[in-house]
Amino acid sequence: MQFLLDNFAALTVTGLTLGAVYALVALGYTLVYGVLRLINFAHSEVFMYGTFAALWIVLLLGGKAGGSVGQVVFWVAMMFIAAMAMSGLVAILLERVAYRPLRKRNAPPLIALISAIGASFVLSELMGLRSRIAGWFGLEDDLSAYVRNSRNNSALPSIITPQPVFTIGGYNVTNLDLLVVIGAVTIMVVLDQFVKRSRLGRGIRAVAMDPESAALMGVNRDRVIQVTFLLGGVMAGAAAVFYILKYNTRYDAGFILGVKAFTAAVLGGIGNLRGALLGGFVLGLAENYGSAVVGSQWKDVVAFVLLILILLFRPTGLLGESLGKARA
Structure with missing residues (x-):
């Protein structure tokens, strides 16, 4: 407990930065569940492919530490474009290959859940075997920077040097901390307004509320x-x-983080966009505070105990409002 009190500010800031990542990933679970009533367990691999896309674009462009401000902005912008494009493409292919055929056949929800778990393992292993796959086409040497040590950790070059911006409670809040938290909140606000105000967003809410009535009203x-x-x-x-700006990635990096993001979605209220934001931040803080009290080796346990408690005492989550009913 004394460690928690002595390092409260540091644990809070780092918990918020990790919680911001949880929240963004949790949005994928929330959106799909709100529309299809399906837990897309392969969403964790959608995230993992994004981390590699961000890493590879920096390697391709020759990114390294010590660049000018303009270079850093360019590299980060390219990382966002590459990661969003890759994850969006994988998500669309996942829906088209793993879920749409089952939906057309009116398969039971359990079958779709099994398909999601299977797709998760397939996507993960494809990334883990990328060196062997490149070798089949004789490209292992040409693509060495991207496929070597395919089952080990991969780290991003330190293109952003953490610099203290201000101090709170003895902890130096860095530019990277602010980038993660402010950037994540901004992106979530944009999504929230898109779902609220755009025509496609209204279509999403209509299908989430009543698919049959939405179809009768002309919603595709x-x-x-x-x-x-x-x-x-x-x-x-x-x-x-x-995530890749602060941590390493690997072929199975999405597994534990995906389960925690799902925990954040349930914690905030599965199917609730703002609940995903709240759940992510609460989970990130709870993990840090809990590990400070009981030990860092119990950090993952804290997240899963929190999930069990939420399911036992408030299964609808902290906000508990479905996507179809939310007044975003």
Whole structure:
């Protein structure tokens, strides 16, 4: 407990930065569940592919530490474009290949859930075997920078040097901390307003509320579902950029983080966009505070205990309002 009190500010800031990543990934779970009543467990791999896209574009452009401000802005912008494009594409392909055929056949929800789990393993292993796949086409040497050590950690060059901006409670809040938290909140506000005000957003809410009535009113359900997966993938791509700026990635990096993001979605209220934001931040803080009290080796346990408690005592989550009913 003394460690928590002595390092409260540091634990709070780092908890918020990690919670921002959880929140962005949780939006994908929330959007898909709100429209399809489906837990897309392969969404964690959508996020993971975004981390590699962000890493590879920096390697391709020759990014390295010590660049000018203009270079850093360019590299970060390219990371967002690459990660969002990659995650959005993977999400759309996932919907088209793994879920749409089942939906057309009116398959039971359990079958779709099994398909999601299977797709998750397939996507993960494809990334883990990328060196071998490149070798099949004789490209292992040409693509060495992108495929070597394919089952080990991959780190982004330190293109942003953390610089203290201000101090709070003895902790130096850096430019990277502010970038992650402010950037994540801004992206979530944009999504919130898109779902509220745009024609496609109203279509998403209509399908989430009553698919049959929405179809009678001329809403193209397949198009809405595709856009929903695309939006979730884009949010995962944004989360991937913030994640790779602070942490390493690897072929299975999405597994534990995806489960925690799902926990954040349930915590805030599955199907509620603002609930995903709240749940992500609460989970990030709870993990840090809990690990400070019981030990860092119990950090993952804290998240899952919190999930169990929420499901036991408030299964609808902290906000508990579905996407179809939300007044975003």
